[in-house]
Amino acid sequence: MSRKKEVQIQIEVSNEEQWKEALLAPGLLVVDVYQRWCGPCKAVQNIFRKCKTEYGDDLLRFAVAEADDILELSSLKGKCLPVCLFYSGGKLLSIVRGVNGPLLQKTILELVDVEKKKQQLGSKYVPEVQELFLDDNHQEGIKSPSSQNVDIDIDDHGTYCVVIIKPDAVAGGQVEAIRKKALDAGYSIVAEEERVLDKDLIHTLYEEKAEQPEFVKSMSSGPVHTLILSKRDKVREEESPLTAITDLELAELIQPKKRSNYVQEVDMGLSDCSIEMDSRQLAFFFPTLNVTSDTQAGSISEIQKTLALIRPSLLRKRKDEILKTIHDFGFQIAMQREITLTDEQAKEFYKDHDGTDYFPGLINQMTSGPLLALALTREDAVLHWRGLLGPKVVDEAKEKSPESLRAQFAIDNVAINQLHGSSTPEEAQRDLNKFFPTEHTLAVIKPDYTQELRDSIINRIKEAGFSISQVTEKKLTRDMAEEFYKDHVGKYFYNHLVDYMSRGPSVMMILSKENAITEWREMMGPTDPEQAKQGSPNCLRAQFAKSILENVVHGSSNVQHAMDNIMLIFGDIPKQTLLKKEK
């Protein structure tokens, strides 16, 4: 059976030589910059193909380039994907982030027009197109037309403005007019997208207004269209036409009388950003746009934890890729656990979806093998992760948000999306408790400790967020010490170990926290203090242990070990007692 072969529309650029060659060829060059983990964007290719057919000629060329391969593109690594760059005569003229068909087509059309005029009028034609550059933070700057060598630094002087066009205005066909007004006013559109907000998200994004049913109803009645606009203060200093425009004036331009009915403008002044909502909205609508912490006033961004689930099919097929992607987007994995859910557990987790047509398929997916539960942390983790996931329905994700993770990591012939994320911080807490329930471990401060050392270790334990559910000071008998370290019977240090552990009182504690066993072992550090000093100088053994034998602290190695030794020291204590904290 022969498959129809599609004509290759983009040239592949994979080294500096090819890059220079592509830049210097005549006409407009549109480059789709991608990263290895996701590959070139298929949706963008389709748009390019359409443009080539409609207005393409020799003046329109397309290329794909991997951000890692070309120095000039390296600032795009791990950032907004896909990104399309538009070059003519080696100069960067425009940037479009995300798959935005209408904007890509419009930009191509406008710039092909410029190329045609250049060809017809030769040197008589002076195009009104500004040259841009990419700085280290993946922001474009405008090269001053009068002095091509002066770079304007957006980090020091730039301003973002997030414009959210509400559903009724989107439905009323206002988007194009608003975009045009913003562009005419001298703003550049850094990113834009359209998506439907569900009620949970409206609550998280607009806490204070979420109590108004009318507001929630209007915001969820259709897609909202969001734009991030940027401009530069230096341009203002140079008294260019942008001088007089403030964000408020922009809002007036956009919708002079009734603007609050249509748009909500949010000032993202990088130097004096003070509205918490800004970072939350930005995190959700543009999760891949990296407004770095020094540009996005650090104090407003809250470090949060959220639950991510990688469903079994994806985990089996592309575990490394999805973990790398999560890391590339700036998340830390605070805890992780592979678990195979029973039918009952999966149904309990998704009980709110019981009765829907997709429920049986969802439960089937969730129980088809081990899944990976992750506790992800970063600023505004809940909204960032949800923003990256994209639409819940895979077909919709592929069609409307092909760069979203649910589209990128969809599994062939599986209708259920492969990634879960909590919707709100409260739900994240509940979800995390389910997958990472409180664990108990036995911690021991071994004999010969001073009062000062004891207090300092207990302070460190509390600072790390453990609850000390039980504590006692006790001298182990020889028999108990032998039982405690029975796994080491026969080893050359066994007798010394038993002598050491039974020669004076130890502090015995039950520590409780999610992931307590692993986290306490991390705090203790490697068994041998010399090794600890090399690899983890802040751990307790690096700082306080005398030798590999007299290494200050003990911690259970696993759940069974913890249960056995808790029983040995504290007897059969009821579970509720474990949750009592030491005052």
Ligand SMILES: Nc1ncnc2c1ncn2[C@@H]1O[C@H](COP(=O)(O)OP(=O)(O)OP(=O)(O)O)[C@@H](O)[C@H]1O
């Ligand atoms: N090579 C060694 N020489 C001397 N003592 C050792 C040696 N290896 C282990 N020990 C002692 O035996 C204890 C138990 O060893 P194990 O291998 O279980 O290390 P651990 O799990 O890091 O420590 P612990 O069980 O005390 O938390 C160590 O804490 C240390 O006191």
